[in-house]
Amino acid sequence: MNPNKAFLFFSFFLGFISLRSIAQQGPPPPPVSAAPAAISVSPVNLTPSCSAAAKFYSKDSIVITTFGASTVHGMYGSDFQTPLLQDFQHCYTGKIVDITNNGVPGETTTQGLKRFPDAIAGRTGFVLIFMGVNDAWALANKKIKISETERNMRYYIEECQKRHLIPIIGTLQFINDTKSDENKIANLYIKQINNLYKKLAGQYKVYIADINKALGRDFSLYKDDVHPNAKGNALIAYVWYDVISQVIEQVPFLVIGLNQNYPNPVRDNTTFGFSLSQSGRVQISLLSMSGASVKNILDEYQNSGYHELTVNMADVSPGIYLYTMQVGGQRMTRKIMIAR
Helix, strand or coil, X not given: CCHHHCCCCXXXXXXXXXXCCHHHCXXXXXXXXXXXXXXXXXXXXXXXXXXXXXXXXXCCEEEEEEEECHHHHCXXXXXXXXXXXXXXXXXXXXXXXXXXXXXXXXXXXXXXCCCHHHHHCCCCCEEEEEXXXXXXHHHHCCCXXXXXXXXXXXXXXXHHHHCCCEXXXXXXXXXXXXXXXXXXXXXXXXXXXXXXXXXXXXXXXXXXXXXXXXXXXXXXXXXXXXXXXXXXXXXXXXXXXXXXXXXXXXXXXXXXXXXXCECCCECCXXXXXXXXXXXXXXXXXXXXXXXXXXXXXXXXXXXXXXXEEEEECCCCCCEEEEEEEEECCEEEEEEEEECC
């Protein structure tokens, strides 16, 4: 394959969920690597499992910026941003999902430097950086050194962090090398670049979306030697979605909430579920519709994570009530029906 025609199969995430300035978060958590679980359905029909992150995500929107070359741009009428949007709409119901496409076919990481500031200007949340296949071609043809790719990726990561964005780096897919010795050489450099990306993720404590591991060498997921087809793009979207959800679960104050009790209506016992982003005093109370106190359900210090509490409501008269949770200055309220 002519290197001048090789288009980057790379992409970025998430400009993010309308987080207020992530400066309040502190440093991001340790890097995670994610690949989709083994499934028996065709990748184009992937439907993500909805985790506690989706249930208790505390912001009203998810902002995702994707940055890269041709795979980010989309080729042959297919891209990964469309199924990524569908994945989030499936699980994060009622949230605004804002995904921008900043892909330019044929670009190396060096060529992308000039437009990166504009791509992330005014954005919040996640930045999905999926770029470097064209660097592999340039390395194979002795046009650049891998130190140039490293310098560029450091710039992308540092610029995100300066702007309180959460960068996620995607590893590069292999090029189909079954009929080309030239492609085999390029794949050797793709391995080096992916190892570099993982090293940088560890140094900067940012996240890795292991696209390479997910696609492997299944070239039936490709439209040509480099670019994914619709099934490949659906699988790539699934990997991005999975990592972003993991980030949401791990970043403080993004996940906090009060679940609807079950069963509801209640005859005797019912279970209350709630999620905390950090340890704190949790007060859950049952109130009449006028706001009068009826029953104290919980008043204890709890650690971060998801909790469930089963309570007997036999001592409460039938009717419609409110239950509230107060924690860390926040107050959440839901309705509950007692029936006999």
